Amino acid sequence: MASTVTVTHTADSAIPNAETVREDFQRDGFAVVQDLAGQSELEELRGAYEDALAGRVDYGEHDRQLGGITRQLMLPHMHDPRFANSEAVRRGAELAAPILGTDSPQFLFSMLIYKPPMHPHETPWHQDMAYAGRPCTEPGVILPNNAVVQYWLALDDVDEETGCMTFVPGMQGKPMPEHRVASGAPEDESRLLEMVDAERDLDLSTARPCALRAGSATMHGYAAPHYTGPNRTRDRHRRAFIFSFANPQAMAAMMSDRGDWDSMVDEG
Numbered sequence: 001m002a003s004t005v006t007v008t009h010t011a012d013s014a015i016p017n018a019e020t021v022r023e024d025f026q027r028d029g030f031a032v033v034q035d036l037a038g039q040s041e042l043e044e045l046r047g048a049y050e051d052a053l054a055g056r057v058d059y060g061e062h063d064r065q066l067g068g069i070t071r072q073l074m075l076p077h078m079h080d081p082r083f084a085n086s087e088a089v090r091r092g093a094e095l096a097a098p099i100l101g102t103d104s105p106q107f108l109f110s111m112l113i114y115k116p117p118m119h120p121h122e123t124p125w126h127q128d129m130a131y132a133g134r135p136c137t138e139p140g141v142i143l144p145n146n147a148v149v150q151y152w153l154a155l156d157d158v159d160e161e162t163g164c165m166t167f168v169p170g171m172q173g174k175p176m177p178e179h180r181v182a183s184g185a186p187e188d189e190s191r192l193l194e195m196v197d198a199e200r201d202l203d204l205s206t207a208r209p210c211a212l213r214a215g216s217a218t219m220h221g222y223a224a225p226h227y228t229g230p231n232r233t234r235d236r237h238r239r240a241f242i243f244s245f246a247n248p249q250a251m252a253a254m255m256s257d258r259g260d261w262d263s264m265v266d267e268g
């Protein structure tokens with residue numbers, strides 16, 4: 001069974017501008033959350049991240065290459081309590097709960113995606129809903145943008161030079177454009193997907209790169225198209241801790257339609 005996070009409202013957990021963040025999410029399909037993690041927590045998460053990258057904590061087959069090209073460590077919350085017990089995760093659940101329409105958001109999954117200095121590979125334009133089918137969800141489906149909220153928490157200052165998240169706003173409620181496998185074995189969970197023709201299907205002139213200071217995050221729904229570039233710098237790391245929450249009822253409905261989502265759900 002997947003775990004749920006029951007939201008508790010405490011004064012110290014308040015997110016500044018939470019209402020604005022939620023409005024941004026509803027309007028654009030994504031939002032920026034400033035300072036989701038505080039400084040001491042950031043240090044703790046960085047320690048956990050370095051232990052994962054160096055193999056001091058064994059991730060086994062969850063330590064893999066996304067599409068054969070970019071280091072991806074799956075389900076860090078199951079390997080290291082510093083991720084599972086993170087205050088940022090708890091605050092993220094609290095912020096996401098009204099969007100998801102539940103007081104008990106279901107923790108869906110987590111991952112680390114690491115782009116070291118001079119990492120040459122982009123993560124191409126895609127919508128996360130494309131991963132609901134294998135190898136890809138068929139084009140034309142419309143999945144709700146508010147059934148899943150995914151956080152991309154920056155553990156380093158990040159900008160276009162290091163490969164920050166870039167979104168095209170306002171695609172929620174529209175049919176999903178065609179995706180295909182960009183690299184990796186098509187039936188493998190670690191395959192990398194891309195939109196077949198992002199220039200045709202998205203208005204890239206509206207694309208918004210989200211530079212963040214370390215500790216801040218983006219949040220997006222499964223209909224929000226996004227992209228990250230290579231890390232072109234010689235000395236700056238790009239460490240992202242990614243985690244998501246779902247509305248349990250909406251997930252159950254989607255999973256009965258699309259059994260493949262089973263494999264993405266936290267079993268802890």
Ligand SMILES: O=C(O)CCC(=O)C(=O)O
Nearest residue numbers: 113123128152228240242
């Ligand atoms: O970090 C990346 O390069 C991509 C992340 C992503 O696609 C996601 O969080 O949905």
